[in-house]
Amino acid sequence: MGAGKTTVGRTLxxxxxxxxxxxxxxxxxxxxxxxxxxxxxxxEAGFRDIEAGAIDALTQREGVVLATGGGAVLRPENxxxxxxxxxxxxxxxxxxxxxxxxxxDRSRPLLQQGDMRxxxxxxYRVRDPLYRETAxxxxxxxxxxxxxxxxxVQMQLELAGVLPSSGAPG
Ligand SMILES: Nc1ncnc2c1ncn2[C@@H]1O[C@H](COP(=O)(O)OP(=O)(O)O)[C@@H](O)[C@H]1O
Ligand SMILES: O=C(O)C1=C[C@@H](OP(=O)(O)O)[C@@H](O)[C@H](O)C1
Numbered sequence: 001m002g003a004g005k006t007t008v009g010r011t012l013x014x015x016x017x018x019x020x021x022x023x024x025x026x027x028x029x030x031x032x033x034x035x036x037x038x039x040x041x042x043x044e045a046g047f048r049d050i051e052a053g054a055i056d057a058l059t060q061r062e063g064v065v066l067a068t069g070g071g072a073v074l075r076p077e078n079x080x081x082x083x084x085x086x087x088x089x090x091x092x093x094x095x096x097x098x099x100x101x102x103x104x105d106r107s108r109p110l111l112q113q114g115d116m117r118x119x120x121x122x123x124y125r126v127r128d129p130l131y132r133e134t135a136x137x138x139x140x141x142x143x144x145x146x147x148x149x150x151x152x153v154q155m156q157l158e159l160a161g162v163l164p165s166s167g168a169p170g
Contacts, residue, residue, distance in 0.1 A: 001111065001123075002102040003091040004146050013065040013128075013152035016163055021061070021091035023054050023068045035069070035093035039109040052078055059085040070123070072108070073130040083134050087162045089153050092128075095120035097142060101170075136160075 006022060013020035024035050031038060047081055051068075052075050058066055059081040068088065072078045082088050089117045093101075099117040101109065103106055132138065136157050143150055156161040 001070040001120075002098040002105070003070070003093040004141055005070075005091060007092060007146040007151065008141075008149045009065045011147060012153050013045060013058045013153055014148060015166075016065070016157075019064045021058055021064050023058055023066065023072065026058060027051065027054050034107075036107065044110075048075060052073075055081055060090065061165050070127070073127060073134050079134045083136070083165065086137045087155070087157060087160065088137075090131040091141045092131070092137045092138055093141045095124040098124075102141040104108050168169065 004116060009022075010020045016018075022161075027038070028034055031050065033041075035047070038050065048071070051072060055072055055078045058064070062083075068082070072082070095117065098120050101110065102120075103117065106112065110123070135154075137160075139149060139152055139156070144152065154163060154166065158165050
């Protein structure tokens with residue numbers, strides 16, 4: 001949540017000539033309602049069931065940059081599908097940076113009650129090991145801009161042979 005999956009993922013997809021897909025947007029389109037509405041109607045567990053179906057389908061597509069919701073790593077089957085079918089980049093941000101970036105955001109149901117900063121610290125404690133387990137690469141997002149982060153991810157994927165070289169001089 002707020003690590004830059006959408007901003008960085010979109011830029012990367014554009015540069016690499018790939019299609020950007022946001023699993024939450026796909027879920028909203030298929031279900032015909034917002035993620036917040038799904039949470040209030042079905043609870044978090046109900047949302048996670050739908051999310052798992054979406055991750056299973058979307059990880060079978062080729063040539064896409066997929067941004068998942070931040071909680072997708074909670075289910076082992078999602079971690080497996082992501083790691084085995086794709087190349088996963090963990091955009092790591094500190095909970096304090098996330099609290100700053102998301103201070104005006106009202107679209108994320110898990111952050112709408114109580115102390116947002118404390119909740120982000122708790123989510124980070126639980127999820128950071130799961131992101132590390134799922135990811136092939138970890139990129140620190142603390143200082144660089146989203147545009148620079150997209151360059152860093154692209155370079156990393158080119159070095160790994162996942163993307164063709166963009167022919168930068170060197
Ligand atoms: N590297 C960054 N530095 C500063 N602000 C950022 C960075 N990445 C994202 N943001 C800002 O944080 C907010 C959330 O970014 P977003 O791409 O929606 O994250 P996510 O998709 O991971 O939830 C946006 O306002 C975005 O402009
Ligand atoms: O972290 C989470 O558990 C969630 C993050 C959200 O996506 P973003 O990571 O895009 O905010 C969305 O899937 C849902 O609100 C649950």
